[in-house]
Amino acid sequence: MDAFDLETARRILAAQPFSTLLGARLTAFGGGEATLEVDIRDELRQQNGFLHGGVLGYAADNALTFAAGAAAGEKILTSGFTIDYLRPADGRTLRAHARVLRAGRTRVVCRCDLSTLDSRGAPTLCAVAQGSITVL
Numbered sequence: 001m002d003a004f005d006l007e008t009a010r011r012i013l014a015a016q017p018f019s020t021l022l023g024a025r026l027t028a029f030g031g032g033e034a035t036l037e038v039d040i041r042d043e044l045r046q047q048n049g050f051l052h053g054g055v056l057g058y059a060a061d062n063a064l065t066f067a068a069g070a071a072a073g074e075k076i077l078t079s080g081f082t083i084d085y086l087r088p089a090d091g092r093t094l095r096a097h098a099r100v101l102r103a104g105r106t107r108v109v110c111r112c113d114l115s116t117l118d119s120r121g122a123p124t125l126c127a128v129a130q131g132s133i134t135v136l
Helices: 006-014 017-022 053-072
Strands: 025-030 033-039 076-085 093-103 107-117 123-135
Touching (some): 006 025, 033 053, 053 107, 076 107, 093 123
Antiparallel strands (some): 033 093, 076 123, 093 107, 107 123
């Protein structure tokens, strides 16, 4: 298992058309952790004005997988994840911070905390996720 660096991780993210569409960026990567951020804009909201749950799910999935990649290398795929929405997501930025809980030879288990940041940068936890990443 060969871990990779932030520059490589950012290249991988940039190669994902959907991530580019959302404007996602990796702000931290390494040591079995990854942080992904997405600016919250009107096009990403649902009918009640909150960030759409699909955007939260996307951010959790990618952050979990990048955290696993920081420990297990590039040849990985999400096997599955669960997400619990704790409160409606609103603010300026969505931040998904994931970390490895256990890295095995064929599977990596990670947890992700999803928070929104307000205009002052204060975080509000809005969802948590846990996922299983398969090492190919």
